[in-house]
Amino acid sequence: MAPRMLAIYGKGGMGKSFFTSNLTSRLTFDGNRVLQLGCDPKHDSCNTVFGGYSLPTLGEQWRIFKEQGREDQLSVGDVIFRSELKPGSVLYGCELGGPEVGRGCGGQGISSGFKTLEGLGLSKWNLDYVVMDFLGDVVCGGFATPLARSLAEQVIIVVGHDRQSLYAANNIAKAAAYFREMGGTTSVLGLIVNRDDGSDTADKYADAVGLPILARIPLSRRVRELADACRLALEDEQFNTIFGDLAKRIAGNEIPPCHDYKALEYHEFLQVFGAEEPEGRPNSASSDELFSGTAAAKKGIPMLSLTPSVIPQVATTDPVQLKVKQVMESIGLYVTDLSRTDRDGVTVTSGAVEIRIGNIDDIDSKAAFLSALRRSGQTFSYVDLREMDAPSYR
Structure with missing residues (x-):
């Protein structure tokens, strides 16, 4: 039987990895076979459940194998790791991961990663749960993959009582509803209020949008210190009870999905x-105001040309190479x-x-990336x- 797929979303910094790590650990302690899947390019989701280890990422491993010309030899053991949380309780x-900082599209790396895992047999592995820890930027197609492709059966959104985290939650809920209207099957289970300080802002949002609050995780200095030391909040009895109750409800299918x-x-x-959007539109700035009467305002903004004045000729009669040459020159290379x-x-x-173009079927996309x-x-x-799913450069 295919594993149950859960996606944890929320604004960056809201404690998604904290929540995910304690939920997956509690599910594991309850006798389930669980894979925690970090889906953020900063790749720190699994640090706590692996006792501080920073796992080699799938993206890194794939690039190493690719540079050696043996990407088809990438195996499960190269990208999936095991942590024995206690005797008899193993969490995978x-x-x-993603590209190096500032050197590519993180969303494309996520899409490529899922493709690789599917090729390794993800849906056939003997697991009870795959819990995916996602950042909340669902505007990017890569990070919306579980919603767009219905890879996740259910979504849980981590929020706080602040406007920014609730705004991100609203975008996530909107994306989930959109893809469901388009024929998707992913549903939202509800909200987790993390670092609950006793305020009621998240409650007001939940009532307005029609989503339930599944659990409230209190603000705790001791638990924050445990998390900073890469230790589970389950060491605290109160938090163990909170996560234990939630894990039991998830495992027992006691939380109805929200469709309305x-x-x-x-x-x-x-x-x-308690705020209102002002009527009309904000005042526009003018060119004179920004340029402050400088010479640049009079001359206008120069347009940059991507086409060099002299193009060295490379002799070739190969039609494929000729096409590549023409495309490269058209973008100024x-x-x-x-x-x-x-x-x-x-x-x-x-x-x-040196530019490895590879197959030219998608030469226009490759040219756009180079440009x-x-x-x-x-x-x-x-x-x-x-591989345009995971372009790289150095």
Whole structure:
């Protein structure tokens, strides 16, 4: 039987990894086989349940194998790790990871990671639960993968009593409802109020949107110190009871999914906090105001050309290489050498930069990535676009 898939969402910094780690541990202690899947490029979801270890990420491992030309040899043991929380209670962990900081799209890394796990047989593994720890940026398609592809059966949203976390929760709820209307099957179970200080703002939002509060996790200095030391909050009796009760309700299917909630529009959301959106639109700034009468205002803004004035000619009669050459030159890249092999496809050399193009079926997407990379101003000497789900450069 396929494992039950749960996705934990919420604004960054709200304690999703804290919540996920204690929930997965409690489920494990109750006799379940659980995989905790970190789905955030900063890859720190599993640190606590692995006693402080920072797990090698799937993205890192895949890139290592790919650079060695043996990505097809990547195995379960390279990306899935085990932690014996206590004798007889083993929790499995995986961090999808992402590109290096500032060097790629985190959402694409998440999408690619799921594709790799599916290729390794994720849906057939002997697990009771896969609990995915996601950041709340569902605007990005990669981070909305569990919703868009119905990979998650149910979603739990971690919030606080602050406006920012509830705004993120509203976006997540809106995304879940949208994908369900499009034929998806993922449903929302409800909200977790983390670091509950006794306020009632989250309650007001929950009432307005029609989502239940599943549990309240109190603000506790002792538990914060446990978490900072990569130790479970379950060591505290009160927190063990909270997570134990929630795990029991989840395992017993005692929490009905919410299908009739309604995410709030912006003006409705502000009303939860006693605020009103002003009428009309804000005042516009003018060019004169920003340029303050400088010469730049009179000259206008110069347009940058991506096409060099002189394009070195590379002799080739291969139609595939010719097409790549034309596309590269159209985005302003000097093509100083071209090669093509059965294994790696097309490789472009532009001065001191080597660009692995690979297959040219999606050459337009690859050209768009290269164009954006050039405009970013970053320096690089190697770009690998053979897998557009996980482009890399250095």
